[in-house]
Amino acid sequence: MDLLNLAEQVVLWWMCYSCIGWVWETGLNLVLKHKWVDRGALNGPICPIYGNGALLVILLLHDVTNPVALFLGSGVIACTLEYVVSWQYERLFRIRLWDYTDKPFNVNGRVYLNGFLAFGAGATLIKLVVQPGLAHLTAAMPQPWLHIAAWGLLAVAFVDWLISTMGMADMxxxxxxxxxxxxxxxxxxxxxxxxxxxxxxxxxxxxxxxxxxxxxxxxxxxxxxxxxxxxxxxxxxxxxxxxxxxxxxxxxxxxxxxxxxxxxxxxxxxxxxxxxxxxxxxxxxxxxx
Known part of the structure; x- marks a missing residue:
């Protein structure tokens, strides 16, 4: 497998997990609050922080198979990412997208215990169950379709990110x-x-x-x-x-x-x-x- 082929597969993994994150966030809000709200930070149906977190777990913990170690490591990675993203939003755009100040066991209102548990469990499930099947699926894609899907989705995501970032900067x-x-x-x-x-x-x-x-x-x-x-x-x-x-x-x-x-x-x-x-x-x- 050449480097370009691997990079294109990684793009599809990222997009898949970003979409799963959007479905999770939007569906959870619908169940708990009985109200439809698009919970994505971007305009499209993706939550990039979920895609980024999943890729970090897959790449950094690629050789970890013990469920407990994977759970703890995934929770630390996910919460570190969430903390950094929250800090960056506030520094660049002077806004906080989320605030857990009123939650127990929070760190500066940016992360808290329930997030650690949820992200740790979710990332463990992805690493042990979902990722092997997804990797097999993307590896079996014909090269022309892999090129079109990866670069097309990446271009759409980049345009969405650019428009959304401009909107946040103007807020x-x-x-x-x-x-x-x-x-x-x-x-x-x-x-x-x-x-x-x-x-x-x-x-x-x-x-x-x-x-x-x-x-x-x-x-x-x-x-x-x-x-x-x-x-x-x-x-x-x-x-x-x-x-x-x-x-x-x-x-x-x-x-x-x-x-x-x-x-x-x-x-x-x-x-x-x-x-x-x-x-x-x-x-x-x-x-x-």
């Missing part, structure tokens, strides 16, 4: 612009409160001028009204940003973000922007409706 900019809209909404709320206070003062003065009361009564009423208005303005200043986030609508989000970015937010309920966590929390609530 932080779009969230920043959406955050500016939220800030503008907060300032509008404060301006409205100031305007309301001014109108209240005018009405107060008119009533005081017409009222036939003592100077002390008029002064006390004015002082009480002004104190109440000041308290209202301070409350608006403290709650302005939360109020602005509450006024953010799903329609506004759909106008501000691309279809791919909205799909990612739906696919990863724990996706958060490093710089705009409250904003992404609000967007998730809107998209869940």
């Amino acid at each position: 932080d900019n779009r969230l920043a612009r959406l955050g500016e809209d939220v800030k503008a909404g907060r300032l509008e709320a404060i301006d409205k409160a100031n305007s309301d206070m001014a109108e209240a003062n005018v009405r107060m003065e008119q009533r005081l001028a017409q009222a036939q009361r003592s100077a002390r009564d008029r002064l006390d009423q004015a002082r009480d009204r002004i104190d109440d208005a000041i308290l209202d303005i301070r409350a608006v200043g403290r709650k302005g940003e939360a109020a602005a986030l509450d006024r953010l609508t799903g329609e506004h989000v759909r106008r501000a973000l691309s279809r791919q970015q909205i799909r990612l937010l739906r696919a990863f309920p724990s996706l958060r922007s490093s710089a705009r966590r409250e904003l992404t929390d609000r967007i998730h609530k809107l998209l869940e409706r």
Whole structure:
């Protein structure tokens, strides 16, 4: 077997395991949440992290046959890969696609025990049961079909990866612009409160001028009204940003973000922007409706 032939087979293995990962993630979400959500990080029906993890186990543990050793080694490889990918996403795109902070036995919210167990068991099954049959199948493919399948699928995956990466890179900019809209909404709320206070003062003065009361009564009423208005303005200043986030609508989000970015937010309920966590929390609530 020449090197090119082996490389083309590896591409097919990677694509197969990436598709299996997508089916697993999407099917599990459907079973647990009774809701169809495309759980892939790319636009196509693949989860590359599963393909990468499977290949790493196959290549690095190729001579390991003991199930226990394979399970432990696979779990370590898979969790290391997941940790690195999570860190890279946050460093490059300023977003976390997943966050296990609230899970027991997690490491910086990027990996946790259940993932180790699931990936370890799944990779062990793949290495001992699935891979021998898949390798036999790809080795038996006629050369022309192997060339077409490997290079065709690789080209499609690369284009998908490029488009998806551009969308992720643009997400932080779009969230920043959406955050500016939220800030503008907060300032509008404060301006409205100031305007309301001014109108209240005018009405107060008119009533005081017409009222036939003592100077002390008029002064006390004015002082009480002004104190109440000041308290209202301070409350608006403290709650302005939360109020602005509450006024953010799903329609506004759909106008501000691309279809791919909205799909990612739906696919990863724990996706958060490093710089705009409250904003992404609000967007998730809107998209869940």
